[in-house]
Amino acid sequence: MLNTAIASLTSGGAYALLGVGLVLTYRMTGVLNFAHAVVGAFGTYTAIVAFEVGVPYGLAMVAGIVVAASVSAGIGLVMARWFAEATTIVRSTVTIAVFLGVLVVGFRLFGDTPRVVPAILPGVRVEVATVTLTASTLVAVGGVAVLAAAVAWFLAKTRTGIILRAVSERPTTARLLGAPLQTLVVAVWAVSGAVAGAAVAIIAPTRTNDYASLAILILPALAAALLGGFRRVGVTILAGFGIALVELLGARVPAVAQYRTVVPFVVILGALLWMQRKEVWDEAR
Amino acid sequence: MRRGDLVLLGSLALGTVLFALLPSFWAFLASSAYISALLISSVGVVYGRAGMVSLCQVTFAGIGGWVVGAIGLSTSLPFPIALLVGALAAVPVGVVIGLPALRLRGVNLAVVTLGFAVAVSSALFVQGFPGARTNQPVARPALFDGERAFLLFTAAIFLLVAAALILTRRTRLGAAWEAVRHSERATAALGLSVPLVKLSAFAVSAFVAGLAGGLLAAQLGFLNARNVEPVDSLIVFVIGVFVGAHHVGGAVVGGVLGAFFPELLRRLNIPQDVGPILFAIGATQILAQGGRGLAEILARRRRPAAETRAVVYLHPPAGPPPPPISGRSSGDGAVLRASGIGVRYGAVVALEDVDVALARGRILGLIGPNGAGKSTLVDVITGFHRQDTGTVTLGTKVLDGMPAFRRAQLGLRRTFQTERTVPSLTAGDYLRLAAGGHLDPAAVGELLAFLDGPDPDTPVFGIDTGMRRRLEILGCLAARPAFVLLDEPAAGLTEEESTRLAERLREVPGRFDVGVLLVEHDIDLVVATCDEVVVLDFGRVIARGEPTDVLASDVVAEAYLGV
Numbered sequence: 066m067l068n069t070a071i072a073s074l075t076s077g078g079a080y081a082l083l084g085v086g087l088v089l090t091y092r093m094t095g096v097l098n099f100a101h102a103v104v105g106a107f108g109t110y111t112a113i114v115a116f117e118v119g120v121p122y123g124l125a126m127v128a129g130i131v132v133a134a135s136v137s138a139g140i141g142l143v144m145a146r147w148f149a150e151a152t153t154i155v156r157s158t159v160t161i162a163v164f165l166g167v168l169v170v171g172f173r174l175f176g177d178t179p180r181v182v183p184a185i186l187p188g189v190r191v192e193v194a195t196v197t198l199t200a201s202t203l204v205a206v207g208g209v210a211v212l213a214a215a216v217a218w219f220l221a222k223t224r225t226g227i228i229l230r231a232v233s234e235r236p237t238t239a240r241l242l243g244a245p246l247q248t249l250v251v252a253v254w255a256v257s258g259a260v261a262g263a264a265v266a267i268i269a270p271t272r273t274n275d276y277a278s279l280a281i282l283i284l285p286a287l288a289a290a291l292l293g294g295f296r297r298v299g300v301t302i303l304a305g306f307g308i309a310l311v312e313l314l315g316a317r318v319p320a321v322a323q324y325r326t327v328v329p330f331v332v333i334l335g336a337l338l339w340m341q342r343k344e345v346w347d348e349a350r
Numbered sequence: 351m352r353r354g355d356l357v358l359l360g361s362l363a364l365g366t367v368l369f370a371l372l373p374s375f376w377a378f379l380a381s382s383a384y385i386s387a388l389l390i391s392s393v394g395v396v397y398g399r400a401g402m403v404s405l406c407q408v409t410f411a412g413i414g415g416w417v418v419g420a421i422g423l424s425t426s427l428p429f430p431i432a433l434l435v436g437a438l439a440a441v442p443v444g445v446v447i448g449l450p451a452l453r454l455r456g457v458n459l460a461v462v463t464l465g466f467a468v469a470v471s472s473a474l475f476v477q478g479f480p481g482a483r484t485n486q487p488v489a490r491p492a493l494f495d496g497e498r499a500f501l502l503f504t505a506a507i508f509l510l511v512a513a514a515l516i517l518t519r520r521t522r523l524g525a526a527w528e529a530v531r532h533s534e535r536a537t538a539a540l541g542l543s544v545p546l547v548k549l550s551a552f553a554v555s556a557f558v559a560g561l562a563g564g565l566l567a568a569q570l571g572f573l574n575a576r577n578v579e580p581v582d583s584l585i586v587f588v589i590g591v592f593v594g595a596h597h598v599g600g601a602v603v604g605g606v607l608g609a610f611f612p613e614l615l616r617r618l619n620i621p622q623d624v625g626p627i628l629f630a631i632g633a634t635q636i637l638a639q640g641g642r643g644l645a646e647i648l649a650r651r652r653r654p655a656a657e658t659r660a661v662v663y664l665h666p667p668a669g670p671p672p673p674p675i676s677g678r679s680s681g682d683g684a685v686l687r688a689s690g691i692g693v694r695y696g697a698v699v700a701l702e703d704v705d706v707a708l709a710r711g712r713i714l715g716l717i718g719p720n721g722a723g724k725s726t727l728v729d730v731i732t733g734f735h736r737q738d739t740g741t742v743t744l745g746t747k748v749l750d751g752m753p754a755f756r757r758a759q760l761g762l763r764r765t766f767q768t769e770r771t772v773p774s775l776t777a778g779d780y781l782r783l784a785a786g787g788h789l790d791p792a793a794v795g796e797l798l799a800f801l802d803g804p805d806p807d808t809p810v811f812g813i814d815t816g817m818r819r820r821l822e823i824l825g826c827l828a829a830r831p832a833f834v835l836l837d838e839p840a841a842g843l844t845e846e847e848s849t850r851l852a853e854r855l856r857e858v859p860g861r862f863d864v865g866v867l868l869v870e871h872d873i874d875l876v877v878a879t880c881d882e883v884v885v886l887d888f889g890r891v892i893a894r895g896e897p898t899d900v901l902a903s904d905v906v907a908e909a910y911l912g913v
Contacts, residue, residue: 166630330465
């Protein structure tokens with residue numbers, strides 16, 4: 066049991082990182098970003114291709130993360146330029162179109178077969194009693210801890226964080242108050258893209274990693290963010306780890322092993338049923 | 351059906367016959383285009399008309415195809431029946447996965463449908479479709495086995511569905527979809543259950559997608575997971591956004607793009623996956639313009655006059671005032687009563703121990719400074735906000751806990767501070783939707799004339815704000831309610847319009863046999879119309895009585911002017 070839990074930490078960390086990225090772009094720029102994971106996958110595949118042509122591992126990873134951040138920043142720029150006053154549903158619909166676009170461009174560039182992805186520092190292991198922690202587990206869990214702390218501090222304590230919260234609720238008002246809207250929005254998207262790139266790179270060596278499968282990591286991320294109500298970073302992180310644990314426990318039972326991808330869907334359904342206790346209206350009075 | 355729609359369907363039928371004369375390869379492509387057009391039409395219902403994002407339309411098609419295949423293997427039912435059963439099989443599936451997402455706002459349906467598409471694809475479709483393992487293809491309909499004959503069959507199904515979808519535009523269901531896309535609150539205020547309206551759109555779209563899947567199974571003979579991948583749902587949705595899937599013309603353009611564009615690219619030696627990238631760019635462009643797709647843009651260019659023509663207002667006939675409008679009012683409540691109402695938002699007290707009673711045939715004014723709690727009280731009475739204390743009764747009926755649309759059905763109608771008419775309907779269709787039942791053209795004309803309304807065929811988006819506000823009031827009255835609650839009906843009206851509205855409001859209780867609760871800042875309007883006035887300040891009733899007496903009192907002057 067303990068070892069199962071440990072084994073799910075890498076996936077859990079990646080889900081949590083992706084989920085937090087979704088919460089950030091939702092809270093700060095009012096978009097449910099369906100293109101989140103595919104951008105991460107795009108970055109990771111850039112890193113893989115770079116590594117394959119001989120770029121050193123560390124540099125290749127950095128390049129991948131930079132590419133993911135840039136693509137994401139590009140989406141952010143489109144949002145800030147053309148969709149600053151659009152509703153959440155319109156903006157989210159745009160990200161669905163972007164999801165499709167980046168997915169297909171990726172197919173063209175990278176093909177649709179799995180690749181050998183080098184694990185992070187393959188030799189490094191930490192053994193505590195009977196438990197073995199690999200480097201990717203440590204990076205995943207450490208990354209989540211650092212990100213959670215940074216986000217909490219940033220949103221609550223910094224002036225920029227407060228401005229960003231204002232931007233998400235009333236873009237026009239925030240602009241009238243002198244917030245450099247476009248720069249901030251693009252920055253949030255860049256950071257979220259970089260985190261997505263890192264998250265997908267962490268998880269890619271541990272599973273079927275063809276490009277489309279990595280893009281579908283959006284589902285556990287959405288499920289985690291949904292459980293966090295697209296607001297609470299802490300709950301989203303816990304949900305990410307929880308979903309990974311359930312998936313792994315399911316994979317150990319032969320009868321349900323092939324239904325791994327059903328887990329996020331079931332979590333989404335459950336979360337929506339739970340949230341539907343209260344009636345919510347679509348707009349303010 | 352409008353002439354333009356008939357011309358479109360007719361020319362499609364003609365074009366199909368021409369295609370059926372070409373070599374069978376082209377007939378095959380044309381069948382594919384119709385199947386894609388059906389899928390895109392399914393997006394048109396759920397997204398284009400009801401405004402919800404669904405990312406599993408191709409999964410519904412897969413379910414339809416699966417069932418058609420299974421029926422073909424185990425029974426000897428004729429193909430059209432199997433097709434119908436397959437499409438119907440997709441409906442309960444859609445209902446079950448749609449249900450949790452419908453009461454919540456926004457993009458939840460997109461999340462749950464994407465999850466569903468991936469789950470079904472990887473857990474069910476990869477195991478193979480019926481007949482695939484035993485190499486038994488899905489049989490085509492008996493008389494339509496050849497490629498060209500099958501094109502005729504597919505085209506006939508599409509044209510039937512397209513005609514049915516066009517006809518729903520003028521029905522209550524079609525109008526309700528438009529309303530829910532525009533505003534959930536307004537939909538509930540019209541006496542419609544928001545979840546039910548959304549669910550009906552989702553169910554109809556699942557049915558149409560299921561039909562497409564059954565046809566696809568027959569066209570290809572064998573379905574496999576590759577034909578119905580989650581990414582195909584994304585492509586269909588994005589094409590739908592791009593072309594304006596709620597339009598039959600848009601769906602056909604989308605179908606042609608989906609089927610012929612890859613072929614064109616193949617012949618030009620351009621990679622075929624350029625297609626979805628272009629669709630994605632096109633869809634983004636359409637969304638940036640705030641438009642409803644290519645079809646709408648083309649339609650607007652073709653007949654600009656319809657969009658910009660001057661609004662013709664009806665004027666009431668001269669002479670003595672007409673008799674009370676015919677028809678019985680709903681509701682048995684002689685008195686609408688809110689007693690001991692209290693509402694708190696955290697530490698802020700919005701309403702405290704407020705009592706209001708309103709009899710039919712009377713107008714009660716509710717006034718007070720901004721933030722006094724007037725609109726909150728209207729929300730509580732009409733079921734849009736739950737009170738913390740107190741109770742609302744209509745006659746002997748206790749309304750507490752009853753959802754807003756039920757209260758509207760019981761004869762409690764309201765307008766909103768910012769008007770919420772449905773821009774994509776015509777004035778007449780809006781009134782028919784609001785009326786809840788049958789409303790004949792004479793009654794529509796009579797209503798519109800009462801408040802100097804526009805011609806019933808004028809689209810709502812083409813009329814000015816003042817007129818829309820009056821149309822919203824007329825919508826309330828069209829339902830023949832027991833009570834109407836008007837939230838600042840004179841806001842944004844010119845002085846002239848406001849005076850005219852006061853004259854007409856005075857006649858409303860007698861003509862329509864209703865009680866009116868009027869929230870208003872325009873004191874002249876209140877004095878001219880109300881039998882009684884209640885003054886709220888900081889959530890408490892500070893005065894009530896005859897309008898002139900109340901307005902002369904010191905407490906009211908102090909509340910308003912701070913002196």
